[in-house]
Structure formats: structure tokens, C-alpha cells
Amino acid sequence: MLREPTLVTESVASDEECARLGLFPGEMVYRVERTRGQGEQLLVENIRLAAALFPNLQKPVPSISDCADSYGLQLGEALERLRPVPASASIAEALGVAEGRLVLTLDRVVYLRDGRPAEWLRITYSSGLENLARLIARVGI
Numbered sequence: 001m002l003r004e005p006t007l008v009t010e011s012v013a014s015d016e017e018c019a020r021l022g023l024f025p026g027e028m029v030y031r032v033e034r035t036r037g038q039g040e041q042l043l044v045e046n047i048r049l050a051a052a053l054f055p056n057l058q059k060p061v062p063s064i065s066d067c068a069d070s071y072g073l074q075l076g077e078a079l080e081r082l083r084p085v086p087a088s089a090s091i092a093e094a095l096g097v098a099e100g101r102l103v104l105t106l107d108r109v110v111y112l113r114d115g116r117p118a119e120w121l122r123i124t125y126s127s128g129l130e131n132l133a134r135l136i137a138r139v140g141i
Helices: 015-021 064-070 089-095 129-139
Strands: 007-012 028-038 041-050 075-086 102-112 117-125
Touching (some): 015 041, 015 117, 041 089, 064 075, 089 117
Antiparallel strands (some): 007 028, 028 041, 041 117
16 A cells, blocks of 8 residues: 655755755755555655756656656665664654654665765664565565
8 A cells, every 4th residue: 555645845955865865055855755554564755856866756756766767867776774763753653653662764875877866765664674575575665
């Protein structure tokens, strides 16, 4: 199940977004926030895309590979890190867990073949690692 994005905006990149996406202060990003899954197997996606690479991006926001294809860009490597973190108030509410409960966070930056960062994705998941792999495969991240 895919719920509609709760937020899709084009905004000036924050300091953290600039750092993760290799942007200069004042550059724009698309911010997409959505919840995917069903029942107790929910995940929250926070996606950041460099707006200069994807002008006039339409909703719903497709996967990074579909975005790259539609804009004639070639994807390169992705760097990922998985770690447990305490759930913030907003994440806890979205996932239906207690604030502070340990949840898994997958942090990924996808690069173009020329080395430019194209997407920064943060997925937060409330269940075990083995279930996360199945859910990611099912929803096609």
C-alpha cells in the first residue's frame, strides 16, 4: 500500500540538505514525505531531490530511477547506512509507536554517474531488520 505523499514542496535547501546533496546555500530542493506499508509494517520516507536536476517535477514523485530516466540522467552508486535511532515525536506518530522507541533508519544518497548527488533518502521503519528487507522489496524502494 502506498499512501499519498503527505508533503511535496520545493524549498530552499537547509544546511543539512546542502551538505548531503552537494548544493550551495540558496539552491532549491524538492521535499517528499510519505508513509508506506500496512498494519504494523510501516515506514516513513523522507526524500530530498536536487531541484536543478529535476525541473518541474510532477506529483506523484516516481522512484529515483524513473526520475533519472525521464530527465535523461544516468545513476551511479548509492551510499547507504542503516542504524537504530530513537523515534522522534513525528516519526512515532506516523509509525504508531512510542516516542523514543528504537526504530531502524536507512540513510541513502544516490549519485549520478558524473558524481553529483541526486537524491537523499531517509527511511524510518518500526519493525525488525528481516521485515524491513521484505517491505522494501514489496514497495519497490
